Amino acid sequence: MLQRSSLTALAVVVRGVALMSIWNRFRAISVALVVALAGGNVPAPAHAITVGTLTVTGPWTTATPPGAPTTGGYVTIANTGKEPDRLIAVSSPLAAIGMLHEMAMRNGIASMRMVRAIDIPAGKTVTLAPTGLHVMFEALKQPLKVGDTLPVTLTFEKAGRIDLVLPVLAIGARGPAAP
């Protein structure tokens, strides 16, 4: 009787350790994933990237004519959370300057303005596009050619850093082809 109960107890402990190790393993993997994504050391693939409540899709940029040192960066950012977030900075190792911009077209006149941040409201999707809010790279260190990729880090107030690569499309492209 005693023996049987101690065997049962042992079994419970063994099962517990096994469960704990699974839990620990799960936790370790989760932490590693979170660190990898938040720390931004892993270049993200071109498809959807999710960090916290933000999901980033459809990144692209355009090739630059010879000598032209600027290009825009475009991406769609969905916030599935209940808290708003804000894109507060952008950078690329291939550009000396990364800025947040808004292009507006009024009465046939195009105007470009720097903005401090781009709001990503809770439950909303914000698409960065040439005629509208977007990120801008100046003083590119090399011309961008079709088929190249532009590595970019977006920094959000809450979600932190998101690393992604923008496929370089042709000059004059209006965006990636619909999937």
Next chain:
Amino acid sequence: MNHGTLRAVRIAAWAAILIIGAAVVWTFAVPHGDGPGELVVANIGGPFALIDQNGTRVTEAALQGHPSALFLGYTFCPDICPTTLADLSVRLQELGSGGDRLKVYFVTIDPARDTAEVLGSYLRAFDPRIVGLTGGQAAIDQIVKAYRVYAQKVPGEGGAYTFDHTAGVYLLDERAAVTGTITYDEDAKTALAKLQRLIGRSS
């Protein structure tokens, strides 16, 4: 009233409704040439003296005898200018040999940075028939004013600057008269049709 009279009244009433409806549509829905966002077409142009990307002198006389498309921009322009030039390059290809009569000019509004050499290098990304024009600041000011283009320098970070500027392409006939425009968001088919009409009218 007999049946025939009723029928006549009914037809007359419908005719009246149609006429009034057409008048309303014509008044409010059909553009009459100077709606918002369209460039004013009358009395645009004038003398200028610039150089092309090879350093050759080009004046308003060069616009005579063939249709032209004229676009003012700058090479540091991140989006509007390369997109417009890329679109024009595609249109030139679509026009085929018909496009050879059309001369496309890209006039810089930023002569401080856009020298002939810079324009020459920049334009290698586009159709080789596109001619770049630059000059001294006074010469650029003159053509900007003549073509009533808005070009306002906007300071950025660390000495960088951009321009708020008119987007859109002027279409000029063989007498250098502005006969229309292609706006930035113009549908590609419409833009091609406008160029074909311009070339056809000028031949």
